[in-house]
Amino acid sequence: MNKLSLTDRILIVWRSFFLQAAFNYERFQNIGFLFVIFPFLKKIHNDQAVLRNIFLRHLDIFNTNPYMSGFVFGNIIGMETLKEDEKKVINIKQALACAFASIGDRIFWARLRVITSILTLLIFFIFYYFSSTEYEIIALSVISPMIFYAFFSVYIRWVGLAYGFKCVGERNCGIDKFNWNRWIKLLSRVGFSLIVILFLLSIFLYGYLYINYGNMKDIFRYISLPIIAFLLQRYFRRDKKSIFYPVVSFVLISFIFVLAGIW
Amino acid sequence: MNVFISLFISSLLNLDNTSVFQILLSRPSFTGFALGWINGFPLEGFIIGILTELFVYDFVPVGGVPVPNGTIACSIAIILMPYYDNKIYIPFFIGLIVGEGFSYIEVYLRTIKSYFNRIIEKRFMEYKFRVGDIIFYSIIIDVLVYIIYGFIIYWLFSWLSHYLNSNYLNSVFKFSMIGTFFIIISSLFFKFKTQVSKNE
Numbered sequence: 001m002n003k004l005s006l007t008d009r010i011l012i013v014w015r016s017f018f019l020q021a022a023f024n025y026e027r028f029q030n031i032g033f034l035f036v037i038f039p040f041l042k043k044i045h046n047d048q049a050v051l052r053n054i055f056l057r058h059l060d061i062f063n064t065n066p067y068m069s070g071f072v073f074g075n076i077i078g079m080e081t082l083k084e085d086e087k088k089v090i091n092i093k094q095a096l097a098c099a100f101a102s103i104g105d106r107i108f109w110a111r112l113r114v115i116t117s118i119l120t121l122l123i124f125f126i127f128y129y130f131s132s133t134e135y136e137i138i139a140l141s142v143i144s145p146m147i148f149y150a151f152f153s154v155y156i157r158w159v160g161l162a163y164g165f166k167c168v169g170e171r172n173c174g175i176d177k178f179n180w181n182r183w184i185k186l187l188s189r190v191g192f193s194l195i196v197i198l199f200l201l202s203i204f205l206y207g208y209l210y211i212n213y214g215n216m217k218d219i220f221r222y223i224s225l226p227i228i229a230f231l232l233q234r235y236f237r238r239d240k241k242s243i244f245y246p247v248v249s250f251v252l253i254s255f256i257f258v259l260a261g262i263w
Numbered sequence: 264m265n266v267f268i269s270l271f272i273s274s275l276l277n278l279d280n281t282s283v284f285q286i287l288l289s290r291p292s293f294t295g296f297a298l299g300w301i302n303g304f305p306l307e308g309f310i311i312g313i314l315t316e317l318f319v320y321d322f323v324p325v326g327g328v329p330v331p332n333g334t335i336a337c338s339i340a341i342i343l344m345p346y347y348d349n350k351i352y353i354p355f356f357i358g359l360i361v362g363e364g365f366s367y368i369e370v371y372l373r374t375i376k377s378y379f380n381r382i383i384e385k386r387f388m389e390y391k392f393r394v395g396d397i398i399f400y401s402i403i404i405d406v407l408v409y410i411i412y413g414f415i416i417y418w419l420f421s422w423l424s425h426y427l428n429s430n431y432l433n434s435v436f437k438f439s440m441i442g443t444f445f446i447i448i449s450s451l452f453f454k455f456k457t458q459v460s461k462n463e
Contacts, residue, residue, distance in 0.1 A: 006390040021282045022401040025370075026377035028327055031401075034383075035394045048390055055387050059380065063327065066285050101326075109323045111458070113287070114451065117316050120292055124313070130337045135300075138309045142292050150286035192455035199452055202444070225438060229445035233453075243450055244363070251356070254435045263438055 004074075004165050012036060012073055013157050018068050028063035036069075040077050057086065064097040065104020070157040071174035072096045074164020084169060095171050096164075103180050109185040112149060119145040119196045125201050221263045228253060264344050266417060269298045273338035274409040277375050280334055282405050291316040293331035298341045307344065314440070315358060317447045320446075321454075327373070329366040335409065336362030339416055346424035351429055352436035354420075361416050368412055376401060432446045 004012075013061050019032035037058065045051045064072055072239075075096060123141035145206035167173040182189060203226070210222040233248040257263040276297070279289035287293070292312035300310015312333075319333035340351070340358030347353045379397050384391060420427075 002437075017284045017397050018282070020285075021398045022376055022379050023281060023327065023373055024376035024379065025327070025373045026380055031379055031383065031394065031397060035398050038394055042392070045346070051392065052387050052390060055392065056384065059383060061385075089357045105323065105325050109325065114320050114454075116287065117290070117292070117313065117320055118451070121313055124309075134306050136298050138305055142290075142309070143295050146290065146293060155285055188455060188458040192459045195448070195451050195455050199448055202448055206441075207448075208436050221438075225441050226445040229442040232442075233282075233446045233449045237450060237453065243318060243446065247318075247359070247439075247443050247447045248448065251435070251439045254439045254442065258431065258434045260439065263434070 004077075004162070005104065008040070009158065009161055011039065012161055013070065013154070016066070016069050016073060016157055016161075017067055027059070027061040029066075030059050030062045033062040033069075034058050036073055037077055041080060044080055044083075044203060054080070057090065057094070060090070062093070062097055064101045065108065065157050068100035068160060069152045070160025070162075071100055071164040071177075074161040074166070075168055075170075076164075078165045078168030082168065088114050088169070092169065092171055092173075096173065099172075099175055099191035103175075103184075106184050107180070107187065108153070111184070111191055114172070116149045117190045118191070118198055120202070122194065122198055125198075125205060133180040177235050221222070224263075264337070265302055267449060269301055269338060269342050270410050270413040272301070273334055274406045274413070277334040277409050278402060280332065282402055290332045291319065291337040294334050295337040295341060298338055302341055303390060304341075304344065304349065306382050307349075308337070311340045311351055311355050311358065314355065314447070315340070315362070316445060317451065318359065318443070319362065321447065321450055328433050329369045329373075331362040332365040332369070333357070333362055335365050335413060335416075339413060339420070342417055343420050343424070346421045347433075350433055350437075352433055352440050355440055356436055357420050365409075365412060366414075368408060370437070372408060373405065373423070376404075417421075 015036040018035055019029050021035075023029060034055065038055075041051065041054055041058075045054060058076075072093060073180035076089065076093055079092065098210065117237070120141050124137065127137050127140065128134070159177075163177050183222050203256070206222075206226065211219055229246070229250060232249050236245040237243075254263065273294055276294050277287045277289070279285060280402075290312075292309060295308040295310075295312020295315070296305055297308075299305040299312075302308070315333045315337045319331050319336070322330035324330050336358035338358075339361045340354035343353065343354040343357060379401065383394060383397060
């Protein structure tokens with residue numbers, strides 16, 4: 001097995017979707033990892049005793065970002081094909097898993113996933129009043145960012161696998177494939193720009209819907225809501241408390257204000 | 264019947280959260296819209312979904328840390344809506360509590376799944392090389408636990424609706440929902456602001 005065929009690549013990417021299916025706190029993604037490389041190890045090694053030892057070796061702890069796992073799979077399948085030294089395989093597997101976990105978490109969990117949500121809300125806010133049916137506009141705002149995210153995530157798995165197999169045995173394999181830091185910076189800026197637009201649009205729509213009518217009590221009530229929310233958020237988040245804290249505090253304030261007839 | 268169908272569909276979508284794919288099929292806005300459509304209120308389903316989503320995405324699941332489950336949060340909120348005069352306010356907050364509760368169930372599930380390691384090791388020692396069925400069983404367990412938890416919560420809060428569904432609580436949670444939206448938006452603003460300033 002000198003190179004991965006198209007069928008092999010499809011099979012690995014397909015199986016990599018199940019990487020976290022048996023996620024456990026003892027060894028994290030180890031069962032999923034073994035599930036992905038299982039058919040290839042069987043193809044490479046014929047001796048049952050050797051195969052058993054290799055299976056047991058790969059049943060050890062493994063944890064990385066699922067989207068970036070292709071880089072690790074490509075490399076490890078390549079090393080097993082070349083029947084590299086056991087220690088080297090384990091070392092490189094763990095080194096790559098850690099590095100890609102950090103990169104993947106920052107790109108996908110902390111940025112891209114949130115950007116997808118912000119985009120959904122932005123598309124909905126912008127087009128809701130122009131659409132004849134709400135079904136269409138909700139479907140558009142939910143599904144279009146989802147397709148973008150899904151395509152990107154599958155693309156990274158696909159490219160990572162090919163690249164990992166190419167630079168087999170290298171400790172920094174794939175880390176130099178893209179300028180990851182540039183991607184992370186770019187996504188941060190995109191996310192910040194989008195949230196600023198969403199923030200301003202939300203304030204505008206909120207004012208238009210709630211504050212431009214009614215008596216003074218209504219106007220006071222609807223102006224005070226976002227101000228109290230903002231202050232609570234700043235108070236609790238300064239100490240990096242969970243978002244539950246400001247939300248629960250807001251609910252408690254609502255209980256008191258509604259009971260007292262202020263809201 | 265709609266409750267069972269809704270819970271079954273959302274249990275399958277929930278697999279995308281951790282177990283399978285991770286292509287955002289489990290995102291609450293999508294689940295909310297889909298279940299809202301089935302139950303006859305897609306707009307309300309979407310609103311519950313997108314708010315839950317932005318709330319849940321404030322948590323980053325680094326290193327297998329359990330985070331509130333947005334899929335079950337919005338699913339429960341939607342199937343409870345008819346018990347709360349088709350209003351979204353109280354069910355939305357019930358959903359958030361339910362989503363947080365499910366993260367504790369997930370901790371137990373992941374601990375129990377460690378037992379699979381023993382089974383596989385035992386098999387390998389006997390030269391029985393099979394892993395695929397464990398993946399399958401694990402997925403089935405996820406689906407079953409999700410549906411059972413969903414049904415218990417649904418039964419509990421549909422019964423509690425006799426006590427919770429009042430004008431006073433609806434007003435409280437209406438204002439709380441508006442406040443939650445602004446808390447989430449400002450939280451995201453400062454999160455990205457910090458990211459950008461750290462990068463400079």
